[in-house]
Amino acid sequence: xxLGIETSxxxxxxxxxxxxxxxxxxxxxxxxxxxxxxxxxxxxxxPEIAARAHVEAIDGVVKAALADAGLGFxxxxxxxxxxxxxxxxxxxxxxxxxxxxxxxxxxxxxxxNHLEGHALTPRLTDGLAYPYLxxxxxxxxxxIVLVRGLGRYERWGTTIDDAAGEAFDxxxxxxxxxxxxGPAVERRxxxxxxxRFPLPRPMRGEPGFDVSFSGLKTAVxxxxxxxxxxxxxxxxxxxxxxxAAVAQSLAERAGRAMRRFRETFPDLAAPVxxxxxxxxxxxxxxxxxxxxxxxxxxxxxxxxxxxxxxNGAMIAYAGLERLEAGLVxxxxxxxxxxxxxxxxxxPKIGFGRRGAKA
Ligand code: KG4
Ligand code: ZN
Numbered sequence: 001x002x003l004g005i006e007t008s009x010x011x012x013x014x015x016x017x018x019x020x021x022x023x024x025x026x027x028x029x030x031x032x033x034x035x036x037x038x039x040x041x042x043x044x045x046x047p048e049i050a051a052r053a054h055v056e057a058i059d060g061v062v063k064a065a066l067a068d069a070g071l072g073f074x075x076x077x078x079x080x081x082x083x084x085x086x087x088x089x090x091x092x093x094x095x096x097x098x099x100x101x102x103x104x105x106x107x108x109x110x111x112x113n114h115l116e117g118h119a120l121t122p123r124l125t126d127g128l129a130y131p132y133l134x135x136x137x138x139x140x141x142x143x144i145v146l147v148r149g150l151g152r153y154e155r156w157g158t159t160i161d162d163a164a165g166e167a168f169d170x171x172x173x174x175x176x177x178x179x180x181x182g183p184a185v186e187r188r189x190x191x192x193x194x195x196r197f198p199l200p201r202p203m204r205g206e207p208g209f210d211v212s213f214s215g216l217k218t219a220v221x222x223x224x225x226x227x228x229x230x231x232x233x234x235x236x237x238x239x240x241x242x243x244a245a246v247a248q249s250l251a252e253r254a255g256r257a258m259r260r261f262r263e264t265f266p267d268l269a270a271p272v273x274x275x276x277x278x279x280x281x282x283x284x285x286x287x288x289x290x291x292x293x294x295x296x297x298x299x300x301x302x303x304x305x306x307x308x309x310x311n312g313a314m315i316a317y318a319g320l321e322r323l324e325a326g327l328v329x330x331x332x333x334x335x336x337x338x339x340x341x342x343x344x345x346x347p348k349i350g351f352g353r354r355g356a357k358a
Contacts, residue, residue, distance in 0.1 A: 001028075001071065002078045002323065003101065004316025005062065007094030008086025008114045009139070010035040010045045012057040014065035015312030017124070017320055025124050025320065029068035030306070030313045033057050036180065043173050051089025058097050065312065073105055078328075080319020083111035084336030085140070091335035099331045110319040111333040115341045117314035119147055122274035124317040125303040131268075133261045133298070135254050135289065138277030138310075139165035139180070142250075144209045144257045145341060146264075147274075150321050155342035156257055157209025164246060164279045167213035171220050171242050175235050185239045186282055192233075192240030197223045199245045201252070209257045216245050243284050251288035258296035274301040278309040 006013040012035070016028040035053045039045050066072060081098030084091060095111065102109035118136050122128045134145045142164045144157040162170070165182055172181025177188065199219050202212040220242050227234045258273055265271065273293055279285060286302055293300040307313060322328070 001075050002080055002110075002316045002320045003062070003065065003076050003098070004112070004312040004314070004319055005058070005079070005081040005094045005098045006114070006117070006310055006312045006315045007054045007058065007090040008082045008084070009090065009310060010039060010050050011310040012054050012061045013310060013312035013315075014058075014062045015316045016065055016069040016071060017313055017316035019320070024127065025317055027124070027313045028071070029065045030311055031061050031065045031068060032306070032311050033061050040179055043179060044169070045087070047087045047089055050087055051093060054090045054093040058093055062097065062101075073101065076101070076105060076107055078102075078108045078110060078319065078323050080110040080112050080315050080322075082114045082117065082315050083329075083333055084113060084339035086114055086337065088335055088337050091337075095333070095335050103331060108323060108328040109331060109333070110322050110327070111329040112315045112318045112322070113339055113341065114310075114315070115141065115339070116151075116153075117318045118276040119145060119153065119341065120150075120318045120321060121276050121303045121307055121314045122272075122301045123321075124313065125307055126274075126301050128272055128274060128301060131265060132271075132301075133257060133273040135250070135273060135275045135280070136277045137164040137250065137275065137279035137285075139163060139169065141277065142211050142213070142279075143341070144254060146261070150325055151327070153341040155340070155345040156260070157211060157253060158345070160210050160212045161214035162212075162217065164211070164213060164250065165277065167217050167246065168279065170217050171239070174221055174224060175230070175238060177235070180278070182279060182282060185243060186284070188236050188239040189243040189284065192236030192238070194237075194240040194244035196237040197227075197241040199223065199241050201245055202249050204249065204252050209253055209260075211249060211253050213246065216242065216249070243282070247282070247285045247288035250285060251292040254289055255292040255296055258293060258298050262297060271298045272301050273298050274303075276303065276308060280308045281305045
């Protein structure tokens with residue numbers, strides 16, 4: 001019975017995960033408290049506000065996770081918490097809470113990489129066997145990763161500038177839509193005409209598996225400026241055009257990786273590409289990936305939406321796998337703002353003002 005705590009961005013989350021008699025993982029509770037409203041006025045996540053909100057919420061969220069599962073601290077066998085990558089203030093809150101519970105109860109503590117939580121979610125939800133291909137698309141990351149085994153990740157592609165979710169969020173901001181931008185853009189795209197504004201398909205046909213979204217974001221801005229003042233219809237059409245461009249670009253890049261995956265593992269009976277991260281909640285993106293996977297002969301595994309976005313269950317589960325492999329951490333485990341899944345992969349330098357994004 002493991003408690004998982006997640007506080008790396010703007011969600012305070014806690015969950016209890018264990019295994020049933022057959023060894024299958026079971027989620028006993030999964031409490032996610034979003035801070036969206038606290039950051040809304042600023043058009044993005046403010047690290048200091050996030051850290052303070054985590055401090056206020058974390059005890060109640062852990063308590064609620066235990067109550068939902070009908071358990072107390074005495075039932076725990078280990079505690080896992082996200083220790084990176086993410087906003088350091090929030091990470092410290094979650095890590096210290098997890099360590100305090102572990103210390104008070106004499107339990108093992110497991111420090112989890114947030115990205116590993118996303119990467120292993122398809123094993124929690126669908127019992128996927130290693131190896132599989134993973135498309136991780138969130139607010140901070142866009143990566144195509146080969147998941148060979150626990151702790152064995154090869155980054156095949158990454159963004160050279162913005163993350164996919166970041167592009168959704170910036171596009172939403174530009175068009176005056178609420179945060180988080182992804183769901184808002186998806187809602188508006190439903191009624192829009194994706195062909196009205198011709199937008200680029202970033203990286204299409206380029207060698208390798210990297211993605212890029214900053215040029216697309218600029219193209220949306222220029223199209224919006226030309227069409228100004230924007231009516232409801234214009235916003236719908238811009239959202240539809242943008243979403244279609246992201247979906248096609250991701251599908252093309254992932255399709256290349258899927259073919260490479262098949263060449264790398266020609267004997268796999270049931271090759272799979274899994275999606276993770278908040279952007280994987282997008283229905284148009286899922287549909288485009290579904291098509292591409294069918295063409296490449298892979299099955300697409302997409303966890304339920306509430307396990308695609310940030311949550312404590314994915315941290316508890318990654319912690320469980322690490323615990324079972326004997327990979328526990330000391331109470332001195334530090335938090336890290338940057339922590340690539342594939343430590344061997346060279347950092348990519350983006351074109352943005354903030355430099356390296358991955
Ligand atoms: O994985 P996540 O919850 O947090 C991290 O970034 O780690 O992902 C959040 C991101 C945000 O950028 C949000 O706009 C995006 O996922 N997102 C979506 C959708 N739902 C959330 N993007 C596109 N379509 C959606 N339906
Ligand atoms: Zn995330």
